[in-house]
Amino acid sequence: MPAVQEPTRTGRTTKQNFVVALALHGIIIGGIIGSAYVFHKTGDAWGDKADVTGAVQATMVSSVPLPPKVQPTTDNVLASESPSPVPPPPKAAAEPPPKPTDIPIVVKQPDKKQPPKTAEAPSPKPPEHPQPAKPQPDKAATGETAGLRVAMTAVENRAGTSSTNVADSAFGQRYAYYVRALTQKVAQQWFTQTLDSGAPGHRVYISFRVERDGTPSQIQIAKPSGDATLDASALRALQRIDTFGPLPDGYNGQYINVQYYFDPKQ
């Protein structure tokens, strides 16, 4: 049998192994350090060069176009944010302590009147809560702006309902377009950011005159709402307006009286 020759192997001494291991470690460490030099970031990190640190540049808006608040329907109890008119569950009536004669003790007592059966204490009737009055709809159910009823147009805007009532009813019928434009112009100028959303929504009635050339004058609060912020915001809306446009040519008077209500719907 021929001898199987084992291939000669150059044995590595421990020292040699150690050196090789050291070299490999060195390469790896040197590579990490080297890559730090090679990949060193020059230039600015994101955001370094900005002149204004932090906040986004402010944008100029004269009024924030808030999305229209969806009015919660009070018909559907589940969808309402305000407490529903469902009466609270009746209070559990306190059980009257049992009278000693409730439990009949069988005692041979002839002619003893049966212990009067006490009727169960009637649980008190649940207190009746006054049902909140359903708000009268002030615009057509289909959502379109109110038709041209006598001298009254309502405009639904993002903040609430504004309505004009022109004292001279013939003007509103004859020049409905002017009343509509007037309503819309005031609604546009009514900024509601300062209004308190938690305050109860009352109406403020402002009366003013529109002169022949369209400038509003004699702006007054005809009926305050009880909320000073709302009153002030309504007054300022009118004061902001320079002109509504000249009164229609066919109208003979020198001015029209307008009563305008502002109603912030919650």
Place this chain on the structure above:
Amino acid sequence: MTIRIQQSLRRALLSLALAGCIAPQLHAQDNVFTGTNTGADRVRIAAADFRGGTPDAAALKRTFDTVLYSDLGNAGVFDLVSKSMQPQATPGAPAEIRLADWGGGTTNAAFVAFGSFSINAGRAVVSAYVDDTHNAQFPQVLGKQYTEAADENGARTIAHKLADEIILRLGGGIPGIAESKIYYVHAGGGSKEIWAMDYDGANAHAVTNLGTISISPRVSPDNSRVAFSSLGKYGFQIRVFSLLLNRMVSFPDSSGTNLSPAWSANGQLAYSSSRSGDPEIYVSDGSGNSARRITNSRGPDVSPTWNPKTGSQLAWISGRTGLPQVYIMDTDGAGVQRMTDTGYATSVSWSPNGQFLAFAWDRKYGPGAPGGQDIYLMDVASKKWIQLTNGIGRCDFPSWSPDGRHIVFAVGSGARAEVWTMLADGTGKHKLAGTGSDMPNWSFR
């Protein structure tokens, strides 16, 4: 960014065994672009084709219809029904129109403008009516008759007048701009002259013919004179051209460089003059007498503009702190307030309602910065600003329209400049005048 990626890839290839994190540099682009939509409904109006009377009026009637339609569309206050969505009928008189057709269906217009156009004894006669489609009892809003010469110009004039009247009655009380003019610099043949055109770009014609460099035209509030700066024998001087007399009128010369005249609503003139050695703002009357100096600081003070609402404030560009910035002050020079804080700002214009300043601004100015000069709007009271243009080129020389809804400006520079217009919220940009037009100025009325 692509260069960096190539370098990174090369480095990655060189070091396979190493786990190196390469974070690409992100250059955040900060553009602010918002609109000023207040959410109110715009009036929906339909402009019917007018009924033509005689066959020879057909061509002029077509011009009239087109111009009326574009005027109502340009106003920025109407929701104009497109011609394909409205009934094809051409009612000529209030008795002929069927309001139900126009108020419902796809048209759904709140108002209809219609009428008749005919030529009578060499004059174009237009009877125009505007009806309210939702008011069956009293539909008529407007009923007017116009007469002009029976040519292209006459038809355009009638259309402009009618559009202005409709905008005044239905657009919230502010008169229309259809009859306003834009004065601008036209470069050609080695010289720059002052030209004028209608607000929609038509009728462009030369106003001056001096054969030299004339820049920064400004028309007076009563449309009688145009003041501009012209290069004469002794440098740039303020010159005034009378539109009524059709010739130059006198304005006193002064030493130094005199630039950028600006009219106030009551006829005073503010301009920049370097007669003292350093450009300062001077205020004089309309003929140049009683000039008095109102700024007093080192660094150039140029491009003044008045507050059109009050006439008691001036906005101008001052380089007193280095790069030019926007400042405002009272007419006597007191109450100097700085409005911009960085970059390179030029050509400020004050809005007719006194609330806004429009100016050209290069916010990232300097070596290595991305640059880019655009039109910005700034609220005077709060100093908050919006960027109106972006990426259409180098924008400069904004000028407000008299209704405060439009801004005209120049895009490009030098011989390749064009005059563009847009609504004051940055939408509706389109070109008014072709290459070689620069430095536009919208008239007061």
